[in-house]
Amino acid sequence: MIKHILKSILIASIGFFMACDAPTKSKDKNEKTTALIDYVNPLMGTDSDFSLSNGNTYPAIATPWAMNFWTPQTAKMGDGWAYKYDDKTIRGIKQTHQPSPWINDYAAFSLMAVTGNLKYKEEERASYFSHKAEIVKPNHYSVYLADYDVTAEVSPTERAAHFKFTFPKTDSAFIILDAFYKGSMVKILPKERKIIGYCRNNSGGVPDNFHNYFVAEFDKDFELNHTWGDGWKLIENSTDNKGEHVGAIIGFKTKKGEEVNVKVASSFISHEQAALNLKTEIGNDSFENTKEKAAAAWEKELQRIVIEDDNIDNVRTFYSCLYRVLLFPRKFYEYDATGSVIHYSPYNGEVLPGYMFTDNGFWDTFRAVFPFFNMMYPELNTQIMEGLANTYKESGWLPEWASPGHRDCMIGSNSATIIADAFLKGNMQEKDVSVLLEAVLKNANEVEGRPVNSVGREGANYYNKLGYVPYDVGINENAARTLEYAFADFTIAEMAKKLNKDGLAADFYKKSYNYKNLFDSSTNLMRGKNEDGTFQSPFNPLKWGDAFTEGNSLHYTWSVFHDTQGLIDLMGGKEIFEAKLDKVFEMPPNFDASYYGFRIHEILEMQIANMGNYAHGNQPIQHMIYLYNYANTSYKAQEKLREVLTKLYSATPDGYCGDEDNGQTSAWYVFSSLGFYPVTPAVNEYVIGSPLFKKATLTLENGKTFVISASNNSENNVYIESASLNGKPWNNSFLYSDAVQDGGSLEFNMAAVPNKAWASKPENTPYSLSKKLKK
Numbered sequence: 001m002i003k004h005i006l007k008s009i010l011i012a013s014i015g016f017f018m019a020c021d022a023p024t025k026s027k028d029k030n031e032k033t034t035a036l037i038d039y040v041n042p043l044m045g046t047d048s049d050f051s052l053s054n055g056n057t058y059p060a061i062a063t064p065w066a067m068n069f070w071t072p073q074t075a076k077m078g079d080g081w082a083y084k085y086d087d088k089t090i091r092g093i094k095q096t097h098q099p100s101p102w103i104n105d106y107a108a109f110s111l112m113a114v115t116g117n118l119k120y121k122e123e124e125r126a127s128y129f130s131h132k133a134e135i136v137k138p139n140h141y142s143v144y145l146a147d148y149d150v151t152a153e154v155s156p157t158e159r160a161a162h163f164k165f166t167f168p169k170t171d172s173a174f175i176i177l178d179a180f181y182k183g184s185m186v187k188i189l190p191k192e193r194k195i196i197g198y199c200r201n202n203s204g205g206v207p208d209n210f211h212n213y214f215v216a217e218f219d220k221d222f223e224l225n226h227t228w229g230d231g232w233k234l235i236e237n238s239t240d241n242k243g244e245h246v247g248a249i250i251g252f253k254t255k256k257g258e259e260v261n262v263k264v265a266s267s268f269i270s271h272e273q274a275a276l277n278l279k280t281e282i283g284n285d286s287f288e289n290t291k292e293k294a295a296a297a298w299e300k301e302l303q304r305i306v307i308e309d310d311n312i313d314n315v316r317t318f319y320s321c322l323y324r325v326l327l328f329p330r331k332f333y334e335y336d337a338t339g340s341v342i343h344y345s346p347y348n349g350e351v352l353p354g355y356m357f358t359d360n361g362f363w364d365t366f367r368a369v370f371p372f373f374n375m376m377y378p379e380l381n382t383q384i385m386e387g388l389a390n391t392y393k394e395s396g397w398l399p400e401w402a403s404p405g406h407r408d409c410m411i412g413s414n415s416a417t418i419i420a421d422a423f424l425k426g427n428m429q430e431k432d433v434s435v436l437l438e439a440v441l442k443n444a445n446e447v448e449g450r451p452v453n454s455v456g457r458e459g460a461n462y463y464n465k466l467g468y469v470p471y472d473v474g475i476n477e478n479a480a481r482t483l484e485y486a487f488a489d490f491t492i493a494e495m496a497k498k499l500n501k502d503g504l505a506a507d508f509y510k511k512s513y514n515y516k517n518l519f520d521s522s523t524n525l526m527r528g529k530n531e532d533g534t535f536q537s538p539f540n541p542l543k544w545g546d547a548f549t550e551g552n553s554l555h556y557t558w559s560v561f562h563d564t565q566g567l568i569d570l571m572g573g574k575e576i577f578e579a580k581l582d583k584v585f586e587m588p589p590n591f592d593a594s595y596y597g598f599r600i601h602e603i604l605e606m607q608i609a610n611m612g613n614y615a616h617g618n619q620p621i622q623h624m625i626y627l628y629n630y631a632n633t634s635y636k637a638q639e640k641l642r643e644v645l646t647k648l649y650s651a652t653p654d655g656y657c658g659d660e661d662n663g664q665t666s667a668w669y670v671f672s673s674l675g676f677y678p679v680t681p682a683v684n685e686y687v688i689g690s691p692l693f694k695k696a697t698l699t700l701e702n703g704k705t706f707v708i709s710a711s712n713n714s715e716n717n718v719y720i721e722s723a724s725l726n727g728k729p730w731n732n733s734f735l736y737s738d739a740v741q742d743g744g745s746l747e748f749n750m751a752a753v754p755n756k757a758w759a760s761k762p763e764n765t766p767y768s769l770s771k772k773l774k775k
Contacts (some may be wrong), residue, residue, distance in 0.1 A: 036302035037295055039312075039319040039651075042136050045660050047085040047653035048101075053601050053617065055656035055665075056101050057324070058083040061141045063297040064326040065357075065380070066158040067334070068266060071096050072143060073110055077122055077180055078201075080104045085653040089126040090143060092178060093154050093163070095214075095266060099328055099359035099662055103403045106202035107212035109184070111262065112176045113165045115148040120176050120249055121232050138323055139294035155291035157281040158331060160265035162290035167254035174251045175262065177216060181245040188225045188239040188248050193218040195248045196271055205405035207349030214266040215274045224251040261287060268344035269351050273334055280335065301326055304376055305674075308695040311715075316651035318673055318693075321666035325372060328662040329360040329384065332404055346404035347395035357387040360662050361401040363410035363484075363549075364619050366417045368667035371678035375740060378427040378701055385422050388415065389432040392439040397455045408452035411477050411549050412484035416440040420491035421681040424498060425737070437499070440492055444485075444508075457485055462531070468517040471528030471536040471547055479518050479528045479547035480620075483559040486514040490562040490769065491682040512769065515560045516570065524571045524580060526557045542613075545595035548620075550602050552591070554584055554613050555621040561680045564630040565768030574631040581628060585612040585640065605658045609648060616644055617658015622668050623679045626687040629733035630765050635719055635754030637733075638690035641672055642718040645692050674698075675708055675748065676735050683767045685734045688759075690718050691748055704743030713750045720758055721751040733759035734766035 045055015058081075062069040073094045074087035080101030082094070092110035112125055119125040133144035142153040149168040154161050167173045179186050183200035195218075198211045226249040227241035228234050235241065241248075254260070265278035282290055302322060307315050333343040333356045343356035373381040391399050398415040401407045419436045422428050428436070443456045445464065450456040459469035459478065463485055469478040493508035520527040520535055528536035528547030541553040548556045557580075560567045568577045589607040593599045605617035615621050625644070628637035648657040649669050656665055671677045675691030691710040698706040712721075723730040726744040735746065765771070 035295070035299055036306075036319055037138060037298045039316045040138055040298075040302075040323045041316060041320045041651040041655075042138055042323065043085060043653050044317075044320045044324075044651050044655040045653070046083055049081060049084060051601055052604055053656070053659050054654040055658075055660040056081075057656075057660050058096070058098070059136050059141065060096075060327055061136075061138065061154055061161075062156050062327065063139075063158050063294050064301050065329065065331050066156060066327075067331045068156070068159055068161070069096050069098075069327070069330075070094065070141065070154050070156055070161050072141060077108075077178075078104070085131075088128055090129045090145065091122055091126045092176070093141065093152060095161070095212075095264075097330065097359060097404070099330075099361070099403050100659070103361075103401070103407060103409065104203040106206065106404060107199060107266070107268070108201055109180050109197075109199045109212070109214060110178045111163055111216070111264070112178070113145065113148060113150045113152055113167070114174050114176065115150060115168060115170045116172055118172070118174055118249070118251075120174075120228060120234070120247065122178070125176065137295075138298050140291050153287070155287060155294050157290065157294065159267070159277040159334060160263065160281040162282055162285070162287050163262040163264065164287045165260045165262070167256075167258050167260065169254065169256040171253045172251065173254040173260075174249055175218075175260065176247060176249050178247045179245070183244060184246050185242040186227055186240065186246050186248040188222070188227070188250065190222045190225055190239070193221065195250070196274075197246075197248070198271075203403070203407075205403055205407045206346055207405070209349045210268075210346070212266050212268060213271045213274045214264065215271060215278055216262050216264045217278065218250070219261045220252055222250040222252060225249065226251075259287075267334060268332070268346075269334060269342070273336070276337060277334060298323070304699050305670075306697045306699075307693050308697075309693040313650065314646070314673070314692055317649050317655065318670065320651040320655070321649070321669040324660055324666035325369060325663040325670055328365075328369075329357040329402075332356040332358040332387075343390075345390075345394045346402070347391060347406070350394070352390070352394065354390050355383045355387040356390055357384050358399075358402045358404040360399075360403075361410055362414035362418055363400065363412050364661035364664040365667075366414040366421075366681060367619060367622060367664055368671055368678055369663045370418045370421060371681050372667050372671065374421055374425040374427055375737065376698070376700070378425065381422050381427045382429060385419065385428045385432050385436065388419065389435040389439070392435060395451065396449070397451060398436075398439045398443055400454045406451045406455050408454050410454055411458070411481050413440075413443050413457050413488040414484065416443060416488040417491045417681050420495040423495050424682055424684075433499075437495065440488075440495075444489070444492065457481070460485075463514070464511075466517075466531070467511075467514045468529055470531040472530045477545070477547065477549045479526055479553075480549040480551075480556055480559070482518055483515055483526065483556060486512050487559070487561045489514070494682050509769070512562060513566070515563070516566070519567075519570045521570070523553075524557075524576065525553045526559075527553060540592050542590050543592040543595060544600070544603060550600070550618050551615060551620045552613075555615055555618075555624075558624045558627055559620060561623065562683075562767075563769040564627055564679075565765070566770035568630060569770060574633075578628065578631040578633050578636070581624070581631070581636075584624070585614050587612050589613055602658060609657055611643075615658075616648055617656070617665075619661065619664055622665075623677065626677055626679050626689060629687050629759065630768065632733075632760050632762070632765060633756075634688070634733040634759050635756055638719050638754070641689040642692070645669065645673055645690075646715070675710070675746070678737075680767055684737050685767050686737060686740075687766045688720070688723075688733050688735055690720065691750075698740070700741060700743065702741065704741070706740045706743055707745045708748075709745065710748040710750050713748070716752045717750040719751050719754040721749045721755045722758060723748050731759055731761075732764045732766075
């Protein structure tokens with residue numbers, strides 16, 4: 001998403017792995033099975049910066065989908081790259097809600113320990129640290145602050161956290177609470193051993209009354225207390241401060257090895273709610289109790305998919321990716337004193353009943369994250385749908401990029417796809433159906449009143465009149481918008497059909513063919529089209545941006561998720577289609593970056609991957625390899641998928657090949673390593689690829705299990721020789737999603753040479769709208 005943020009600016013130790021065997025296996029009956037959390041490396045993707053993304057992640061110390069995350073802060077306050085693997089100093093451990101460095105953070109504050117001469121300013125207090133003396137797990141972070149001889153640790157709950165600082169013998173030990181800039185308040189309560197306050201920092205998308213209220217409870221008396229005010233002005237022996245950027249300092253004497261515990265919680269509702277969150281989620285628990293509960297929360301979710309394989313590196317990568325999938329969207333709701341679900345609305349500033357989720361860009365996550373939730377977490381997705389209905393009721397629009405409220409980033413109308421897929425899979429409460437249908441129809445038809453350009457459909461008036469968003473009417477990325485709107489229209493049609501709204505369904509099925517309006521038969525590519533019906537000229541299929549979004553025509557031509565057969569027909573048949581796919585991989589990684597004026601990081605990531613013009617590090621092309629199945633050449637998909645799985649991913653700080661956006665790039669890995677992928681959300685199919693593991697057992701929410709096994713699977717045996725579903729031969733290159741939910745087994749027999757006869761008939765290909773109509 002770099003260009004969306006940049007254009008607005010320009011224009012206005014790798015984790016501590018103890019395991020050495022498969023997660024479900026023991027060397028003997030007395031050996032304890034490895035906990036799956038031990039395979040997770042939260043540092044995966046942290047070796048990134050502005051110019052090159054190897055994930056653009058930070059180590060999120062959190063429970064699944066938590067309201068608050070915690071992360072070590074190596075960068076200055078406000079820097080979206082809060083933790084960079086190569087940094088050498090740490091400034092504190094901060095509460096973070098950041099979904100992406102390009103979106104940046106909100107409601108952040110931090111804690112830091114120092115000894116000796118008081119250093120509280122951000123640059124001065126930073127301490128050297130080493131990955132050799134750092135423990136990074138989802139449920140526990142520990143770091144040795146070398147300049148102060150202090151070990152700082154944190155373990156999380158959903159809305160609180162437990163800190164433990166182990167000090168040396170000193171008369172001058174301090175803990176600093178930095179409430180950050182853009183408006184903050186602190187109040188020290190020495191008799192209660194507490195610091196309370198609020199922070200208001202944000203990057204947009206908040207109402208005027210936005211606050212993050214916090215409370216920090218200590219288990220040691222304060223021997224001194226200071227605050228600082230604006231301009232880092234120290235005010236000794238003070239107990240409260242309020243301003244643009246304030247903070248609190250408490251001090252005491254410590255013995256060697258003395259542990260000082262701090263229990264911290266926050267709330268977007270009130271200080272009283274923050275105190276309730278602390279009492280409810282930590283209470284009298286010890287640090288070890290909190291740490292163990294967080295580990296149990298992760299283990300519960302990770303155990304839903306149990307991998308059995310001899311390649312531990314691949315197992316680590318799988319669970320590290322699964323951890324990322326289970327972080328977003330964040331729970332932006334709390335529980336009141338009666339246990340009822342309530343939320344502060346980031347849209348109208350009111351405290352209201354019901355669920356709310358945030359920190360998600362649907363342009364990324366409609367592709368695989370939400371289909372994964374529909375497969376493995378239908379109850380969660382039902383709650384998310386209620387949250388979307390609440391968003392619509394509170395703001396008048398559906399979110400497309402929320403953090404925490406509407407943000408102007410990316411394109412499309414992808415909330416429709418997420419909603420339709422959940423509805424069609426049965427993961428929506430009846431009370432929310434009519435509200436969400438009304439919302440997606442408003443998105444599709446109304447242009448006025450949108451809070452930001454990314455909400456609703458930019459250019460909908462042109463799209464609904466002409467069947468496309470024109471290239472020459474001042475709307476950037478017009479071709480990409482047209483293609484994404486057409487797919488959204490298909491999903492709306494599918495939803496309307498199930499609701500027996502046949503006229504509405506027919507209208508949107510017709511609109512879903514609008515992708516054809518941009519197809520240029522002279523190049524067999526998608527191309528921007530002017531308002532008068534002529535194609536844009538000159539046309540360079542290697543030009544990134546312009547008519548497309550963070551990609552070029554070679555990437556976006558394949559964005560006909562619902563009608564690949566229709567695209568094949570436009571190109572002139574399967575052989576031509578297959579050759580066009582081949583060319584993307586066979587050509588050099590040439591590009592035209594003139595639209596941006598410089599080589600954006602997504603382009604560089606494509607170049608260095610050495611896979612031609614295939615740009616897996618960005619989302620638009622991530623489904624493309626699976627399209628070989630539609631041309632009855634699934635063996636080519638199997639070969640290339642295995643290459644991506646083993647070449648472009650690893651559980652290391654440079655382990656991604658581009659942005660890991662809210663779990664999407666990870667969800668691609670999770671699905672693909674299991675052996676299938678949701679090319680077309682809102683239909684009852686997954687497209688089969690090449691399973692990476694010998695065995696995977698999925699425990700579904702309905703209590704059933706689905707087992708995927710691959711005999712003879714190995715580094716060289718990447719091709720499917722044969723397959724069977726529940727013991728019967730399976731010759732289709734797709735799998736019905738109902739088959740997974742019904743439980744059973746999918747068995748592959750793998751080989752080193754392709755079986756070109758498997759899934760080679762027209763009826764063996766996955767869903768296409770045109771194919772369906774031909775029956």
